[in-house]
Amino acid sequence: MRKTLLLAAGAAMAICAGPALSADKQQVVIVVKGLDNPFFEAIHQGCEKWNTENADSEYECFYTGPASTSDEAGEAQIVQDMLSKPTTAAIAISPSNAPLIAQTIRSANPTIPVMTLDADLSAEDAGLRKTYLGTDNYKMGFRIGEYIKEKKPDGGKICSIQGNAAADNILRRAQGMRDALSGKEGIAALDGSADAGGWTEVAGCPVFTNDDGARGVQAMTDILAANPDLDAFGIMGGWPLFGAPQPYRDLFRPLAEKIASGEFVIGAADTIGDEVAIAKEGLVTALVGQRPFEMGYKAPGVMIQLIKGEAVEDPVYTGLDECTKDNADTCIQM
Structure with missing residues (x-):
């Protein structure tokens, strides 16, 4: 089920985002x-x-x-x-x-x-x-990893974009992605070893963005600049795509042909906001949404x-x- 998404108006602490509670409820x-x-x-x-x-x-x-x-x-x-x-x-x-x-x-x-x-x-x-x-966050991350591995079966260089370092759902997704890429269960890191299935997570990654879309796009910009031979991003939450859709488009439009051919791969979580439109534009390989x-x-x-x-x-x-x-x-x- 999907409804039109309205950005919630924030306040510093607790907020009732609906009608006042009835006295008898x-x-x-x-x-x-x-x-x-x-x-x-x-x-x-x-x-x-x-x-x-x-x-x-x-x-x-x-x-x-x-x-x-x-x-x-x-x-x-x-x-x-x-x-x-x-x-x-x-x-x-x-x-x-x-x-x-x-x-x-x-x-x-x-x-x-x-x-x-x-x-x-x-x-x-x-x-x-x-x-x-x-x-099922492990399954979600595993499917993201499968999409990446389908395009790059021999491995390559990858960076994972994550949210909060202590968020259990994000950690489970990252584990699922690593397991799918490596073909091994419970692998701790993509370190270029034989157990990692040919995958190496580049220096500075994973990047923890605290669910901030603009921070995620900036991080990917920096990682690409430092690693021109990068093969893939695994994005464990859709923040860069739904939180900063135009900067995301601006960053990856020059790579559209490489994404289309599978030379460069982006697997991302969620199907919110502009994400499906971005997939339709060919600027992400696959979305696995909640x-x-x-x-x-x-x-x-x-x-x-x-x-x-x-x-x-x-x-x-x-x-x-x-x-x-x-x-x-x-x-x-x-």
């Missing part, structure tokens, strides 16, 4: 990494769609988060505040810094159901939440199941969309 709360990211605005719209369809429910979906995805401490504070509110009946969190959010949950020792959304806690902290709802609207729409129902003590699968995956120049008109599953 309990909140099922969604806390995202930052309100400045169109990906999370799609989650917000899913939450609001659920509210519209369930106006008579005793629960209301409440969407919030820090103004910026770079504000890890702000997100942790919001989680703490939401867990202490008597109107909070359950909470779904997309952790920007997984260890920090785990520490916050542990300190709060909540009696209400806690789940994760979009990004999970690390494996050792998974017992702090009831379930994870969102993308379904954030579906996450926001499903999360309230899952939280209510948890409140009622009903069994919920762990994890609950929301699927992937895969877009290339050839299928850009039909690749998004509605």
Whole structure:
């Protein structure tokens, strides 16, 4: 499912992005990494769609988060505040810094159901939440790696563009990509060794951008300048494409013929904003996208199941969309 994405207006701390809570309703709360990211605005719209369809429910979906995805401490504070509110009946969190959010949950020792959304806690902290709802992030990264490897089966030089160094979902995607490229499970680095399948991640990479699109494009500009023989980028979140689409186009339009021939390869996450149009223009080899609207729409129902003590699968995956120049008109599953 997809809705028109509206950029969320930010504030420094917690924000109610919907109508005021009715006095007789309990909140099922969604806390995202930052309100400045169109990906999370799609989650917000899913939450609001659920509210519209369930106006008579005793629960209301409440969407919030820090103004910026770079504000890890702000997100942790919001989680703490939401867990202490008597109107909070359950909470779904997309952790920007997984260890920090785990520490916050542990300190709060909540009696209400806690789940994760979009990004999970690390494996050792998974017992702090009831379930994870969102993308199979390892599979997503693996598919990105497969697209790159299809074009460059003998390996080459690559740079991965990542978000937050402590975001579990991004780390899982990066692991999946490395495993697909190397043909080995759990490989720690693409270091040019035999185990790395002929792949070498160049100096200065991976680049951590804190989900900032302009920073991602600048990083890729710098990496290309320093490595004119670079063969590929693996972009673990679509920030450079949906957050800075025109600078991205300006950077890669001169490489369009090399991208078309497979001489240069770009595998990227997400299918948000201008991303599918960029794929149609042939400026990215493949996109492997998530379904954030579906996450926001499903999360309230899952939280209510948890409140009622009903069994919920762990994890609950929301699927992937895969877009290339050839299928850009039909690749998004509605």
